[in-house]
Amino acid sequence: LSSFLRIVAFSYIPFKTRQSQSSCELPFVWNAATGDNWLLPGIIPGYRAKFELVVEGLDSNNRYIPGRAHKVSVKVRSKTEGRMRGFYLLLDPVEEQTSDCMCSFNVSCGLGRFVKKSNKKNARLGTKMLANCTQMIYADNKVNKKRWTMKWVAPTCGGVVIRATIRGKDGKIYFDNDDLEPQFQVLSRILYPSTDSAPEES
Numbered sequence: 001l002s003s004f005l006r007i008v009a010f011s012y013i014p015f016k017t018r019q020s021q022s023s024c025e026l027p028f029v030w031n032a033a034t035g036d037n038w039l040l041p042g043i044i045p046g047y048r049a050k051f052e053l054v055v056e057g058l059d060s061n062n063r064y065i066p067g068r069a070h071k072v073s074v075k076v077r078s079k080t081e082g083r084m085r086g087f088y089l090l091l092d093p094v095e096e097q098t099s100d101c102m103c104s105f106n107v108s109c110g111l112g113r114f115v116k117k118s119n120k121k122n123a124r125l126g127t128k129m130l131a132n133c134t135q136m137i138y139a140d141n142k143v144n145k146k147r148w149t150m151k152w153v154a155p156t157c158g159g160v161v162i163r164a165t166i167r168g169k170d171g172k173i174y175f176d177n178d179d180l181e182p183q184f185q186v187l188s189r190i191l192y193p194s195t196d197s198a199p200e201e202s
Contacts, residue, residue: 024133026088028140035172038184051084051174052077052186053164055152063194064154069115074164074187075147084145086167088138089114091152094159094190109158111135115151144169154193162189 037049057070064070074087091111113134116127127139127148137150152162164187165175176185 024090024130024136026136026138027130030086030140030167030173032167032171032173035168035170035174037166037174037176037187038180049077049186050082050168051075051164051166053089053162053189055162055189055191058191059194059196061194062191064112064160064191066154066156066193069151069153071149072114072152072162073147073149074166077186083169084148084166085143085169085171086138086140087148088136088140088165089150090163090165091135092161092163094161094192110155111158111160112155113153115153117150140167154191157193159190159192162191163187 035050037051052075054073054075055064055070056073057068058064072089074084074089076083091114093111114129114137115134116129116137127137127150129137139145139148154160163176165173166187167173174187176188182188182190
């Protein structure tokens with residue numbers, strides 16, 4: 001599929017996770033062209049990705065702390081790169097593992113869960129979650145934002161992929177190209193559990 005057809009088809013698919021086996025279906029469809037959001041230093045000189053996904057509270061090896069709440073943000077990378085009008089985040093299991101990795105997805109591990117900030121400002125700006133679906137969080141409105149921030153409570157074990165799709169002020173849709181190597185992807189994070197600490201409940 002072309003990038004355009006891919007995002008349209010992607011938006012229509014009911015998202016299901018192996019954790020809950022419940023349907024997480026987006027209540028909207030973005031029919032729009034896709035934009036480039038690559039981070040390719042040394043390949044395209046001077047090119048800068050417009051948006052990025054940031055996960056805070058990881059350990060020194062960039063691994064999540066099992067059971068702990070981590071701050072997750074989608075944001076504009078610089079003051080000159082425009083604004084966002086919407087986004088959605090999805091949690092997926094890591095399907096492919098290296099032969100020496102012991103952190104593949106297990107049904108008992110789950111994917112963790114998103115938690116929406118409960119304050120009037122966030123409600124006004126439209127950050128939302130569907131009932132019985134804690135593996136997706138989104139916003140779709142006319143507010144131009146530099147950043148959205150939410151909380152992800154990590155699972156107790158297993159590899160997790162956090163994927164972001166962003167609707168820019170320019171009307172284009174931005175998401176990572178799966179054909180790119182992970183080090184060039186700025187809207188997806190592949191995370192594994194830390195082995196340095198015991199699980200915490202948040």
